[in-house]
Amino acid sequence: MKLRELVRDIPCRVTGNTDIEIRGMQYDSRKVQPGDLFFCIKGFATDGHQYAKKAVEQGAVCLMVSEPQEIEGVSQIIVEDGREGMALLSAAFYGHPARQLRMVGVTGTNGKTSTTYMLKSIFEQEGSKVGLLGTIQNMIGDRVLHTERTTPESMDLHKLLREMADDGVDTVVMEVSSHSLVLKRVFGIAFAGAVFTNLTQDHLDFHGNFENYQAAKALLFAASQNSAINIDDPHGDFMRKAAAGKVNTYSAKGEADVMARDIQLGTDGCRFIMKTSGATLPILMNIPGMFSVYNALSAITISFMLGVDMMHIKLGLLAVKNVPGRFQQLDTHGGDYSVILDYCHTPDSLESTLKTVRGFARGRIVCVFGCGGNRDNLKRPIMGEIAERLADLAIVTSDNPRFEEPMEIIGQILAGMKKDNHVVIENRRDAIRYALEHAQKDDVIVLAGKGHEDYQEIRGVKHPFDEKVIVEELLAELGR
Ligand SMILES: CC(=O)N[C@H]1[C@@H](OP(=O)(O)OP(=O)(O)OC[C@H]2O[C@@H](n3ccc(=O)[nH]c3=O)[C@H](O)[C@@H]2O)O[C@H](CO)[C@@H](O)[C@@H]1O[C@H](C)C(=O)N[C@@H](C)C(=O)N[C@H](CCC(=O)O)C(=O)O
Numbered sequence: 001m002k003l004r005e006l007v008r009d010i011p012c013r014v015t016g017n018t019d020i021e022i023r024g025m026q027y028d029s030r031k032v033q034p035g036d037l038f039f040c041i042k043g044f045a046t047d048g049h050q051y052a053k054k055a056v057e058q059g060a061v062c063l064m065v066s067e068p069q070e071i072e073g074v075s076q077i078i079v080e081d082g083r084e085g086m087a088l089l090s091a092a093f094y095g096h097p098a099r100q101l102r103m104v105g106v107t108g109t110n111g112k113t114s115t116t117y118m119l120k121s122i123f124e125q126e127g128s129k130v131g132l133l134g135t136i137q138n139m140i141g142d143r144v145l146h147t148e149r150t151t152p153e154s155m156d157l158h159k160l161l162r163e164m165a166d167d168g169v170d171t172v173v174m175e176v177s178s179h180s181l182v183l184k185r186v187f188g189i190a191f192a193g194a195v196f197t198n199l200t201q202d203h204l205d206f207h208g209n210f211e212n213y214q215a216a217k218a219l220l221f222a223a224s225q226n227s228a229i230n231i232d233d234p235h236g237d238f239m240r241k242a243a244a245g246k247v248n249t250y251s252a253k254g255e256a257d258v259m260a261r262d263i264q265l266g267t268d269g270c271r272f273i274m275k276t277s278g279a280t281l282p283i284l285m286n287i288p289g290m291f292s293v294y295n296a297l298s299a300i301t302i303s304f305m306l307g308v309d310m311m312h313i314k315l316g317l318l319a320v321k322n323v324p325g326r327f328q329q330l331d332t333h334g335g336d337y338s339v340i341l342d343y344c345h346t347p348d349s350l351e352s353t354l355k356t357v358r359g360f361a362r363g364r365i366v367c368v369f370g371c372g373g374n375r376d377n378l379k380r381p382i383m384g385e386i387a388e389r390l391a392d393l394a395i396v397t398s399d400n401p402r403f404e405e406p407m408e409i410i411g412q413i414l415a416g417m418k419k420d421n422h423v424v425i426e427n428r429r430d431a432i433r434y435a436l437e438h439a440q441k442d443d444v445i446v447l448a449g450k451g452h453e454d455y456q457e458i459r460g461v462k463h464p465f466d467e468k469v470i471v472e473e474l475l476a477e478l479g480r
């Protein structure tokens with residue numbers, strides 16, 4: 001694409017030759033190829049402008065900058081805000097794929113991944129080809145693509161949306177993390193639908209305080225034509241006020257546009273009656289827990305607003321199997337205890353998972369958990385308190401320590417624990433071994449926090465660590 005064409009509708013100033021051909025785009029100098037445009041992004045760790053020269057040496061023919069560079073022989077696109085510029089330029093470069101797609105975004109502290117899986121299934125019932133973007137993986141129909149981020153960088157996002165549109169996808173359901181909203185990864189995208197699941201403590205390391213975290217989430221509703229809002233959440237009203245388009249609320253407790261009544265929670269699933277002012281619909285799902293009722297309500301509300309008929313919604317929810325690593329029951333090969341793998345890594349999700357288990361457990365609840373390093377440290381003692389209150393035995397261990405000292409993280413978790421129903425085993429494999437070795441009849445062992453992850457990140461290195469595999473190996477080792 002010619003530079004002149006690329007910048008036609010972008011608020012910017014251009015210096016140098018605009019007749020050049022832009023072959024590709026890159027925001028990491030280490031990946032620049034000849035003919036690329038290099039985005040200079042000011043980051044937290046470093047400033048992309050520092051790598052402009054290197055990018056040009058590697059063949060970049062154009063730079064996008066917020067601070068003009070004194071480099072000869074290269075065109076420069078000068079923008080106010082680098083991240084906004086990157087979002088707009090990459091959308092234009094890839095031919096505005098989001099405009100061809102029905103874009104549905106899901107945000108909230110917990111339940112994003114689970115809700116996107118429900119939505120994918122609902123839209124597929126309707127006959128749509130669905131693209132999915134989120135924490136576990138990206139998908140084009142049934143084709144799975146690896147992902148590093150919950151919400152990709154804008155340039156990667158538009159590239160992927162182009163691939164989806166070209167592959168016949170008509171609807172995209174995506175998790176929109178609060179990081180991505182602040183860092184403008186979805187800037188400029190007009191969403192057809194947006195979902196608010198809930199807002200509880202997490203990511204205060206990044207946002208600084210809860211108000212900023214809330215304001216970040218609200219950005220999605222300002223960019224959507226339709227918003228489905230959980231009005232049982234104390235922050236639902238804030239999201240409703242921030243919404244620019246039509247709003248429908250949902251509730252499992254009181255009055256709302258979409259309500260759940262006669263909720264029945266079972267070991268393997270849940271059922272409820274969905275009620276609106278004009279309709280009722282019995283819903284059955286194979287995923288347990290009150291949080292699944294909320295996630296289903298959010299999916300129902302937005303699909304209803306987008307015109308999906310009731311029967312497709314009902315069948316779509318019925319078809320959703322376990323979302324990988326979310327309340328996933330592992331095989332204990334005939335053992336008289338059970339093991340549940342769950343991605344609860346926030347106070348609220350740990351609480352809702354342990355309460356769900358409490359609802360059906362006949363024996364002890366044993367909770368193996370830790371907290372991730374280089375993430376919100378205020379949640380650590382809170383999660384310690386929740387684990388000792390709701391589990392019979394807590395095994396405090398490591399999650400992804402990243403660049404922190406595991407025992408320091410554990411110390412901060414223990415600061416919230418006043419009872420003595422816990423043991424500390426820093427090595428996570430040994431912690432799981434301990435739980436399996438000491439499992440008693442009817443125990444429910446909850447492996448909390450890492451869910452679908454197949455690695456443990458220590459000092460920048462991702463070591464293989466798939467808890468499904470580890471449980472298999474340990475059961476064989478222990479002869480259980
Ligand atoms: C806090 C955060 O999100 N940071 C993201 C941000 O990093 P940054 O702004 O600090 O970038 P930086 O390292 O200072 O670099 C600035 C620029 O220089 C470039 N650079 C750097 C070095 C070099 O040699 N050459 C070069 O060109 C970089 O590519 C970048 O463009 O921009 C980077 C480039 O896109 C991201 O990789 C990085 O994600 C980091 C790794 C991260 O861990 N993000 C997590 C917290 C995140 O985004 N999580 C959410 C999920 C949260 C949830 O579950 O709710 C997500 O959506 O995944």
Ligand SMILES: Nc1ncnc2c1ncn2[C@@H]1O[C@H](COP(=O)(O)OP(=O)(O)OP(=O)(O)O)[C@@H](O)[C@H]1O
Pocket residue numbers: 108109110111112113114115135150175197198291292294295325326327342343344345348349350352353451
């Ligand atoms: N609506 C909900 N309310 C509270 N907890 C929930 C809810 N939905 C799921 N959970 C719990 O949170 C965990 C994570 O769920 P999920 O992966 O769907 O959330 P997420 O918002 O995508 O998380 P992340 O920000 O890490 O991507 C689940 O394993 C479950 O324990």
Ligand SMILES: N[C@H](CCC[C@H](N)C(=O)O)C(=O)O
Pocket residue numbers: 135150345371372373375399400449450453
């Ligand atoms: N998207 C979340 C995932 C956390 C998963 C947990 N296992 C941890 O490492 O803290 C984050 O990046 O904060």
Ligand SMILES: [Mg+2]
Pocket residue numbers: 112113134135136150175
């Ligand atoms: Mg997720």
